[in-house]
Amino acid sequence: MTPPDRxxxxxxxxxxxERVTFGSPGRWSAGTLVVDPDRITDLxxxxxxxRRVTVDLVQPGDDTRIIHPRDVIEPRLxxxxxxxxxxxxxxxxxxxxxxxxxxxxxxxxxxxxxxxLPHIRRAVSAATDSLIDMRGPGAVxxxxxxxxxxxxxxxxPDLELTAWNDAxxxxxxxxxxxxxxxxxxxxxxxxxxxxxxPGGGTLPRVVHVHTxxxxxxxxxxxxxxxxxxxxxxxxLHPNEIxxxxxxxxxxxGYPGKCTWLHVNNPVLEALYARQGQDFxxxxxxxxxxxxxxxxxxxxxxxxxxxxxRMQDAQGALVTWNxxxxxxxxxxxxxxxxxxxGIKTVFLTIESDIKVVRLSPELAETGSDEPPLLFSVAxxxxxxxxxxxxxxDALPPAGRVVGGTEMTFDQERPxxxxxxxxxxxxxxxxxxxxxxxxxxxxxxxxxxxYHDY
Amino acid sequence: MGIPVAVISALPPLAMQAGANxxxxxxxxxxxxxxxxxxxEADRALRRRIVERALKALVTAVERPTLVGTA
Numbered sequence: 165m166t167p168p169d170r171x172x173x174x175x176x177x178x179x180x181x182e183r184v185t186f187g188s189p190g191r192w193s194a195g196t197l198v199v200d201p202d203r204i205t206d207l208x209x210x211x212x213x214x215r216r217v218t219v220d221l222v223q224p225g226d227d228t229r230i231i232h233p234r235d236v237i238e239p240r241l242x243x244x245x246x247x248x249x250x251x252x253x254x255x256x257x258x259x260x261x262x263x264x265x266x267x268x269x270x271x272x273x274x275x276x277x278x279x280x281l282p283h284i285r286r287a288v289s290a291a292t293d294s295l296i297d298m299r300g301p302g303a304v305x306x307x308x309x310x311x312x313x314x315x316x317x318x319x320x321p322d323l324e325l326t327a328w329n330d331a332x333x334x335x336x337x338x339x340x341x342x343x344x345x346x347x348x349x350x351x352x353x354x355x356x357x358x359x360x361x362p363g364g365g366t367l368p369r370v371v372h373v374h375t376x377x378x379x380x381x382x383x384x385x386x387x388x389x390x391x392x393x394x395x396x397x398x399x400l401h402p403n404e405i406x407x408x409x410x411x412x413x414x415x416x417g418y419p420g421k422c423t424w425l426h427v428n429n430p431v432l433e434a435l436y437a438r439q440g441q442d443f444x445x446x447x448x449x450x451x452x453x454x455x456x457x458x459x460x461x462x463x464x465x466x467x468x469x470x471x472x473r474m475q476d477a478q479g480a481l482v483t484w485n486x487x488x489x490x491x492x493x494x495x496x497x498x499x500x501x502x503x504x505g506i507k508t509v510f511l512t513i514e515s516d517i518k519v520v521r522l523s524p525e526l527a528e529t530g531s532d533e534p535p536l537l538f539s540v541a542x543x544x545x546x547x548x549x550x551x552x553x554x555x556d557a558l559p560p561a562g563r564v565v566g567g568t569e570m571t572f573d574q575e576r577p578x579x580x581x582x583x584x585x586x587x588x589x590x591x592x593x594x595x596x597x598x599x600x601x602x603x604x605x606x607x608x609x610x611x612x613y614h615d616y
Numbered sequence: 617m618g619i620p621v622a623v624i625s626a627l628p629p630l631a632m633q634a635g636a637n638x639x640x641x642x643x644x645x646x647x648x649x650x651x652x653x654x655x656x657e658a659d660r661a662l663r664r665r666i667v668e669r670a671l672k673a674l675v676t677a678v679e680r681p682t683l684v685g686t687a
Contacts, residue, residue: 380646456644458627489645492627538630 173359174403175265177243177352181272184221184311192346197272199313199343207338208315213331216318220565222275222298223311229561230296230314231570231583232280233600234414236273236307236424237336239344242407243267249344250408250423252390254330254337262403267347273310273424274343276336276414277566278317284325284415285577288381292417293570294600295583302558305601306608307419315339316566325415326383332414358403360447361440363476370443371477372402372435373468373501373508375494376410377420377486378452384413386421386485388450394460397451397468399475402432405448419601420485430606431483431511446475451497453490461493469500482510485605488537495540502542509545512536513604513611549604550611558587572598622673622684624649624666632681638673639683642666 182195190200201219208217222228240249245264248256280291296307303309319331363369378394379385385392388400389409400409405426412421419425439445451468455461472480480501484494498508514535535551561584569580572592581592589598597603604611622638625631626645642648643662650663673684 456626456646458629458641458644460644461627489627489630492630496629538633 171359171362172263172401172403173357174245174262174406175355175357176406177265177267177347177355178270179267179347179350179352180270181311184223184272184313186221190343190346192269192350197269197311197343197346204313204315204339204342207342208317208335210338211331211334213320213323213327214317214335215320217335218316220314220316221312222314222565224298224303224309226298227562228298229558229564229583230275230277230298230312230600231293231564231566232277232316233294233296233307233566234276234278234332235336235412236275236310236312236422237340238273238424238427239269239340240408240427241267241341241344241347243348247407250337250411252409253387253411254334256337258389260404261407261409262401262405266407267344267350267352268427269343269347271310273312274336274340275312275314275566276317276332277314278319278332278414279567280415281319281321281323281328282577284328285571285574287325288384288415289574290379290381290416290418292574292598293572294417294419294598295570295587296600297558297561300559302599304609304611305419305599305604307601310424313339313343314565325381329384329413329415336414358406358436360401361444363444363446365444367440367442367444368478369446369476370435370439370479370481371446371472371475371506372431372448373451373472373480373482373497374400374405374431374448375451375453375468375482375484375490375497377418377454377484377490379413379416380454380456384415386413387411394452394455396464397449397471399471400448400450402436402445402448405429405432410450417598417600418486418603420603420605422601425485425606425608428608430608431481435481443479446472446477449475451493453484453486453493454488455493458492461496465493465496465500468497469504469506472501472506473504477506479507480509482508483605484512487603491536491538495538495543499540499542507545508543509547510543511547511549511606513549514551547607549607550609558589560584560586570598620674622670624670628683632683635681637678637681638676639681640666640670640673640685641683 187198188200247259247261252258410426412423564584626642669685
């Protein structure tokens with residue numbers, strides 16, 4: 165008698181999007197997505213917190229600059245199996261996902277744009293303004309390669325932080341769910357099955373130590389099933405992540421929390437491509453970063469390593485999605501993994517925001533500071549995804565979507581720059597890059613020397 | 617010679633890697649030199665202990681980045 169199959173298997177059906185047009189009714193056919201703007205507008209305006217919405221279509225190569233992006237959502241649909249994609253937020257149940265069949269669009273996202281409200285700008289330093297150029301020298305990040313339905317939202321002006329976040333996110337997910345539902349009875353262009361090999365063989369076991377920033381501001385930030393606070397590490401099946409178990413907020417301008425990013429994380433595809441052949445993949449240990457106290461950072465690192473040992477890991481691929489002091493616990497984790505005999509590779513963009521500025525000269529020669537804010541001797545295998553070195557001036561854009569003006573200096577919110585003109589990023593933005601997705605922790609864009 | 621410096625840091629490993637010679641452990645990033653979660657008198661005592669430790673660090677001879685005193 166064969167034992168029951170307890171493995172977690174997910175089949176993902178993909179519908180590529182090669183064109184997006186307005187029309188009615190909405191539908192997908194042979195690579196063309198038809199979007200009904202009136203239907204989306206009605207859906208979004210069901211929430212009284214939203215006063216106004218503009219629906220735009222944006223495609224790669226357009227003479228278009230998108231400003232005030234708050235999140236990007238890839239529409240996905242659970243067509244078989246338990247739970248709801250992007251669980252635990254926007255009223256979706258918290259059932260464990262990652263099994264059954266999920267449909268998705270490829271190369272497409274619902275983008276939520278809204279200028280940060282003044283009182284939130286004052287309270288949350290990370291709620292910065294950012295932009296996406298769809299062509300030209302600023303189009304270096306992956307977000308310049310996608311097609312979008314852009315929802316530019318005007319909310320009630322007095323929403324407090326978590327209500328503003330909820331309103332923007334709900335609008336995006338309502339639109340995404342509605343577009344995903346168009347796929348329910350169609351046959352995907354391709355299907356792919358995701359299942360971890362059972363292990364117990366002769367292959368080395370590898371774990372993905374998937375560290376994720378948790379916000380120091382309560383109520384916002386990257387969520388695991390919507391749970392955002394700092395917490396001790398948890399083991400996720402990669403299929404949970406493919407079903408949207410990791411979601412971003414709509415506040416922080418930092419792209420490492422973008423919802424689209426986490427279901428398209430190239431680390432997952434790369435590990436799936438080799439697991440069962442070169443190694444057995446033991447799953448993803450999610451360790452939250454940006455703890456406030458050193459002892460908390462140490463505890464998180466030690467517990468992460470304990471989980472890796474209990475998974476019998478011999479190797480660990482370590483990633484992070486943020487910058488700054490998060491690197492302390494990431495490096496402590498690498499140190500402890502190596503001391504436990506677990507070999508590590510760390511995937512990271514070079515430089516911290518204060519170290520490498522935008523101009524190519526400075527990025528090349530640098531200051532005399534190291535390319536990482538903090539490091540340990542045990543971190544001796546690091547793969548670079550590149551630097552923050554684009555052209556330091558962006559040409560004017562013929563069309564601006566998402567708003568009209570930007571604030572580059574958070575300390576001087578009254579200084580506003582028309583978004584459609586030429587932008588001297590070095591002068592306007594200093595050490596912070598306003599290009600959404602520029603801090604490219606997973607190597608999705610074209611910023612490494614390999615890419616050049 | 618020069619002027620001795622003691623730094624109170626929430627993250628001594630970072631301060632020491634940056635080359636700070638005399639490092640004193642602070643509370644946490646959000647409130648390095650005190651703890652608003654404590655009753656006012658206890659917070660005041662904690663702040664005094666940290667500052668006294670920093671003053672002691674100033675007169676401590678060191679040859680390399682050193683964590684002075686312990687919690």
